[in-house]
Amino acid sequence: MLAIVTILVVLTACGKEPVLPKDNRPTIDVIDMSGRTVTIPREINRIYAVGVNGSIIVYTLAPEKLSGLGVLPASGTAKYINEQYHKIPVLGDVEGNSANSETVLKANPDIIISSMMADVDKATTITNADRLQKKLERPVVVIDGRLTNTDKTYEFLGNIMDRKERAKELGDYCAKSLKEIKDMVEKIPAEKLVRVYYAEGPKGLTTDPAGSRHTEVLDFVRGINVAQVQTGLDSVPAGVSLEQVMIWNPDVIITGKGKGHNSGGEFYNYALKEGNWENIKAVKFGQVYEIPAYPFNWFDRPPSVSRVIGIKWLANLLYPDYVTIDIKAEVKEFYAKFFDYNLNDQEVDDILQNAMRK
Structure with missing residues (x-):
């Protein structure tokens, strides 16, 4: 029998082009985005991603390579994403204990993707990835799930998935978009910055602070997050009281849609009808907005592309x-670029319902 020889290819999170030797050896070693060296198949055809955010970024690159999803797409999203996505089996989240190892292994993924998030230190990410790899006996590759590194994540995945051209197109769009918005918001005077409360749950009394993976969008656009709270393990939202929100008295409230993925929504209508909220500045002046959520939430849960x-x-x-x-x-x-879907004007209006200034 021929020995299977693994070769070292330095593939860094900085997006350097890997140099693959021209031979038929079946495995290569890569350095993933956490700095771990992982032996993976040279040809990757089946991928399982831990967490919805990983599934979404793989879907935008090569939906045919997804061997399983953590959860079903949210109701109301079907028309915005390829029918192929809906046919992928739902395996659950093995890291979140909604799937068992046997279920994941039955799908026979070549690699498993895990994400490094903004509010989890690298050492913890590495420990978790090593533990999962040992448990499943499949290579676990860590990608960078932080918003500002989305372009680098596309480049990394494009290299190992043989989707370089598509990855460059999407990564370049992300880098350009973040730079354009960053340049604009940096010009806003400090006294013009808007104070924002991110209301989660049906009564709006859970939230996340600045620096959380769940508020990266708000932090990036220089919205002042009024929530001075501590989240729980795994960035679980913090509970607050209505009296505390009244003290914070935000200029704007943003909240998830009732039918969006994992949004825990319905607060939008509740806030407008519940008299106890009417004296909060954002409610009084009609500055409560729903976050667009189709096919995937634009802000949080999952914190995706x-x-x-x-x-x-x-x-x-x-x-x-x-x-x-x-x-x-x-x-x-x-939507045309990432989801291969050409929206008409009515569909855009539907997506932006309750999300725009009157």
């Missing part, structure tokens, strides 16, 4: 005098 259109939406919403973009045109471009 959809956040790239999310920063355009939120920056324009909070600072229309400084971020002068045609958000409807931007939405059409994003």
Whole structure:
């Protein structure tokens, strides 16, 4: 029998081009985005991603390579994403204990993708990835799930998945979009910055602080997150009281849609009807907005690549005098590029329902 020889290919999170030897050896070693060296198949055809955000980024690159999903797409999203996505088996989240090892292994993934998030230190990420790899006996590759490194993540995945051209197209769009919005919001004077409360749950009394993976969009566009709270393990939202929100008295409230993926929504209608909220500035002046959520939430849960259109939406919403973009045109471009779906005007309006200034 011929010995299977693994070769070392330095593939860094900085996006350097790997140099693959011209032979037929079946495995290569790569350095993933956490700095771990992982032996993976040279040819990758089946991928299982831990967490929805990983599944989404793989879907935008090569949906045919997904061997399983963590959860079903949210109701109401079917028409925006390829029918092929709906046929992928739902395996659950093995890291979140909604799937068992046997279920995942039955799908026979070549690699498993895990994400490094903004509010988890690298050492913890590495420990978790090593533990999962040992448990499943499949290579676990860590990607960077942080918003500002989305372009680098596309480049990394494009290299190991043999989707370089597609990855460059999407990564370049992300880098350009983040730079354009960053340049605009950096010009906003400090006294013009808007104070924002991110209301989660049906009564709006859970939230996340600045620096969380769940508020990267708000942090990026220089919205002032009024929530001075501590989240729980795995960035679980913090519970707050209505009295505390009244003290914070935000200028704007943003909240998830009731039918969006994992949004825990319905707060939008609750806030407008519940008299106890009427004296909060944002409610009093009609500055409560629902975060667009189809096919995937633009802000959070999951904190996916959809956040790239999310920063355009939120920056324009909070600072229309400084971020002068045609958000409807931007939405059409994003959906065509990332989801291969050409929105009509009515569909754009549906997606942006309750998300725009009157």
